[in-house]
Amino acid sequence: MTGRWIEVADGVHARRYVELDLTVGLVIGAERCLVVDTRGDLDQGAELAAAVRELTSLPWSVVYTHAHFDHAWGTERFQPCAVWAHEGCRAELAESAEDDRAKWIAYYREQGKADTADAIARTTFVVPDHLFTDRAELDLGGRTAVLLHPGRAHTDHDAVVHVPDVDVLFAGDVVENAEHGFSAFSFSGDSDLTAWPDTFDRLLELRPRVVVPGHGDPVDADFLRYHRHGLHELIALKAAMGRGETTEAAAVAASRYPGDVTLAALATP
Numbered sequence: 265m266t267g268r269w270i271e272v273a274d275g276v277h278a279r280r281y282v283e284l285d286l287t288v289g290l291v292i293g294a295e296r297c298l299v300v301d302t303r304g305d306l307d308q309g310a311e312l313a314a315a316v317r318e319l320t321s322l323p324w325s326v327v328y329t330h331a332h333f334d335h336a337w338g339t340e341r342f343q344p345c346a347v348w349a350h351e352g353c354r355a356e357l358a359e360s361a362e363d364d365r366a367k368w369i370a371y372y373r374e375q376g377k378a379d380t381a382d383a384i385a386r387t388t389f390v391v392p393d394h395l396f397t398d399r400a401e402l403d404l405g406g407r408t409a410v411l412l413h414p415g416r417a418h419t420d421h422d423a424v425v426h427v428p429d430v431d432v433l434f435a436g437d438v439v440e441n442a443e444h445g446f447s448a449f450s451f452s453g454d455s456d457l458t459a460w461p462d463t464f465d466r467l468l469e470l471r472p473r474v475v476v477p478g479h480g481d482p483v484d485a486d487f488l489r490y491h492r493h494g495l496h497e498l499i500a501l502k503a504a505m506g507r508g509e510t511t512e513a514a515a516v517a518a519s520r521y522p523g524d525v526t527l528a529a530l531a532t533p
C-alpha cells in the first residue's frame with residue numbers, strides 16, 4: 265500500500281503506487297502546497313496525507329484531475345481544505361459516485377482484496393468546492409500552479425496542473441504511461457476520442473519538460489507527440505469502421521496498440 269516519491273523538479277513531486285500503477289502529485293510553494301489527486305479510498309488517502317507530511321508541514325489544498333474513484337476518493341483525511349476541480353467534476357461525482365462505489369467494491373471483492381473493498385465502502389466522497397471552467401491560478405507563495413481544462417479527452421471534465429516555473433505538467437488520465445502508453449482504462453463511455461488530439465496539442469503548447477501521467481512513470485513531450493499520432497490512427501480506424509471499409513479484426517491488426525486498448529478506443533461514443 266505504500267508509495268514512492270519522485271522529485272521531478274525542485275519542490276515538485278510525483279508519487280507512484282503499485283495499485284493501479286497510479287501516479288499522484290504534490291507541488292510545494294513557500295507558503296502552501298497543492299496535492300494533485302488523493303487516491304481511491306479513505307485509507308489510501310490517509311497514507312498519502314501522511315506521506316505529504318513527511319515532505320512539508322505547509323497548509324494544503326487539493327485538486328482533482330477528474331472524478332474517477334482512484335483519483336478523487338481519498339480526500340476525507342485532507343479535510344478541512346479547499347478542493348479544486350473543473351466544474352463538470354462536481355456533477356459527475358454527485359451523479360455517479362454511488363454507482364461507481366458498488367462497481368469497485370464488487371471488483372475488489374472479486375480480486376480477493378477485501379480490505380480495499382471495505383475501505384471503499386467506508387469512504388465519504390468529498391465534492392469539490394472550488395470550481396473552474398477554463399483556467400485558475402493558485403498562488404502557493406513564490407510559485408503559481410495553473411489549473412487548466414485543456415479540452416475533452418479521458419472525460420469531459422479533465423483538469424491538468426501546470427507548474428510553469430519548472431515546466432512540469434500533471435496531466436491526470438489525459439496522459440497514461442501503461443506498457444503501450446494508453447491502457448484499456450484510458451477509453452470509456454466518458455471519453456472523447458475525436459477531441460483528444462487537439463487536447464494533446466494544448467498540452468504541447470505549454471512546452472512541458474516533464475509530464476506526469478495519471479498512471480505510470482513521468483514522460484516527456486515526445487511521448488505526447490508519439491501518442492498524438494496514435495490517437496489520429498485510432499480515429500481513422502474508427503471512421504473507416506463506421507463507413508464499413510474495415511472490420512474490427514482488421515482495425516485491431518492495423519493498430520499500434522494492443523487489442524484490448526484498440527477495442528476500448530473503438531467503443532468510445
Ligand SMILES: [Zn+2]
Nearest residue numbers: 330332418437
Ligand atoms: Zn480515469
